[in-house]
């Protein structure tokens with residue numbers, strides 16, 4: 001064993017290896033997602049209903065640094081919990097909101113809704129709301145990249161629940177055999193999920209206590225990171241991307257978070273109103289019922305604290321970013337609400353490509 | 357053959373007979389609870405029998421009372437469905453709940469290539485008493501991947517019985533029949549049926565397989581409808597009645613086996629047929645019923661048959677687009693009116 005290198009506390013890096021502008025952009029995106037989703041829950045409560053939906057609150061520090069570790073030409077394939085990746089890849093919040101409300105101006109003309117919103121032009125070709133469905137597809141896209149000799153890679157974005165499906169296991173095995181340039185990013189949000197007890201989904205039900213062991217059993221290297229640690233996610237994804245790009249084959253990255261309590265019931269809720277930035281530096285000001293979550297388990301507030309601690313911005317700068325994204329979200333809501341529904345005859349178009 | 361719901365107990369009101377007014381969901385849960393109580397070999401795998409609406413809480417009582425016989429499986433449809441098939445081969449009476457109908461595609465090999473074939477492959481030596489339960493159809497915002505109606509694909513699979521109740525009384529009487537039938541049975545529910553209210557007999561009787569129900573008798577046009585489209589047709593019938601059109605509404609209730617006689621007798625009487633169904637137009641439930649009618653009693657038809665179905669496009673998300681595809685009461689009524697006014701077939 002090599003001797004343990006001594007690292008003074010001050011030298012320990014807490015932020016991703018990015019320039020200052022990159023680091024601020026991450027915070028900007030995280031806040032955009034948080035405010036977008038909080039507003040979405042209020043829209044759903046006000047009605048009319050736009051059907052069953054899922055929010056990305058509490059997982060911003062997984063998807064946003066993960067996608068920042070990729071190149072814009074890399075492909076990502078999401079599931080039902082997709083809004084965060086779309087915003088992170090630069091989808092227009094107004095067009096995403098319009099899609100969720102089923103409007104003509106939506107990303108997919110109202111055909112997809114929340115469950116299937118996608119943006120092929122942003123490297124998000126397809127969003128599957130079938131648990132496990134996206135995993136082999138992402139790996140297949142990586143196979144194409146490999147055969148074309150490009151250095152593009154592909155990322156499957158899925159929840160812990162997908163490891164219960166046979167399709168995921170089959171995809172891991174084939175990806176390993178064929179060494180395709182894919183990253184399996186599993187967002188494990190199952191811990192402390194109230195699940196069925198709250199009338200929600202049961203927490204993930206797998207006999208494997210370490211999800212990475214499923215990947216390792218077929219020769220896919222697996223790492224676990226704390227999903228509230230922006231740097232750890234960024235680093236793990238950068239390493240996995242490097243491996244994929246240099247013909248090292250697939251990697252399984254498990255990012256763990258404590259599920260945001262508002263996502264425990266079957267239908268999302270805002271159990272204690274909106275997130276306030278000051279919860280980051282005055283945790284005791286958070287509402288009692290979510291105090292622990294905001295203080296210890298919310299990656300976004302943790303990242304904000306880390307940025308403040310590194311003096312990369314001050315509280316006023318953070319407030320300015322927040323007010324900026326809030327007005328972006330309000331503009332998105334106005335745009336979506338003022339947009340028309342598609343004309344009924346458009347229902348018959350797009351069954352096959354090239355029809356609209 | 358078929359008994360009209362309106363013929364039963366002509367002298368007495370439902371209240372006088374002691375019938376109870378229940379929601380569809382309550383009637384379904386009552387049937388499940390009774391089976392649980394009566395049959396120690398009854399096993400449920402999956403516990404989202406009532407869907408995602410607020411009514412889902414009704415099922416919790418059953419789940420808590422019989423924790424060993426209501427299993428919450430992982431999200432692993434092909435696996436847990438296969439477990440159900442195996443358990444049924446070894447003496448249990450199993451209900452596998454796939455919740456949203458679209459999820460049955462994840463389990464297709466076990467349903468259509470194992471359960472459906474097993475009795476036949478054994479030369480009749482093996483019974484597979486299993487019910488595959490799901491909620492089909494347009495549910496409001498389910499979009500392409502959560503709005504399927506796979507019953508027509510399943511009808512194209514020999515070896516599966518298919519039951520499609522449309523009212524609280526029917527689901528109460530049909531679920532026990534499905535479980536006790538001793539054969540693989542697809543039990544098709546619809547989330548929009550869950551809040552529908554109706555009378556359920558004080559002492560519910562099992563409703564046999566292959567017995568249609570005349571939900572409304574009439575002289576002018578026969579409407580054959582299944583599942584939630586029966587409710588949509590009932591509302592169309594009311595509008596039509598106010599316009600002086602007397603519609604007969606036939607609900608086959610099970611399509612495998614199918615009560616052909618009741619359908620054909622009705623068409624023989626009215627000479628006009630509209631078939632309504634939420635499966636897609638091509639090779640759908642309505643297609644098969646229309647084909648049977650045209651093979652069997654073409655002579656009796658005064659006008660060609662019309663199908664009111666979901667067009668051959670995936671289900672879009674937007675509410676405007678979803679309702680464009682729906683078999684709404686307005687579309688059904690328009691089809692019936694057309695049957696009344698169009699030129700009759702010239703038979704010289």
Ligand SMILES: Cc1ncc(C[n+]2csc(CCOP(=O)(O)OP(=O)(O)O)c2C)c(N)n1
Nearest residue numbers: 081129130131159160161162201431459462
């Ligand atoms: C094949 C299939 N079965 C069941 C469902 C219903 N369903 C939707 S989300 C979900 C839980 C998914 O859990 P996980 O993959 O961990 O994602 P999370 O929602 O926790 O982010 C289930 C079971 C589905 N969409 N697809």
Ligand SMILES: [Mg+2]
Nearest residue numbers: 159160161189
């Ligand atoms: Mg999960």
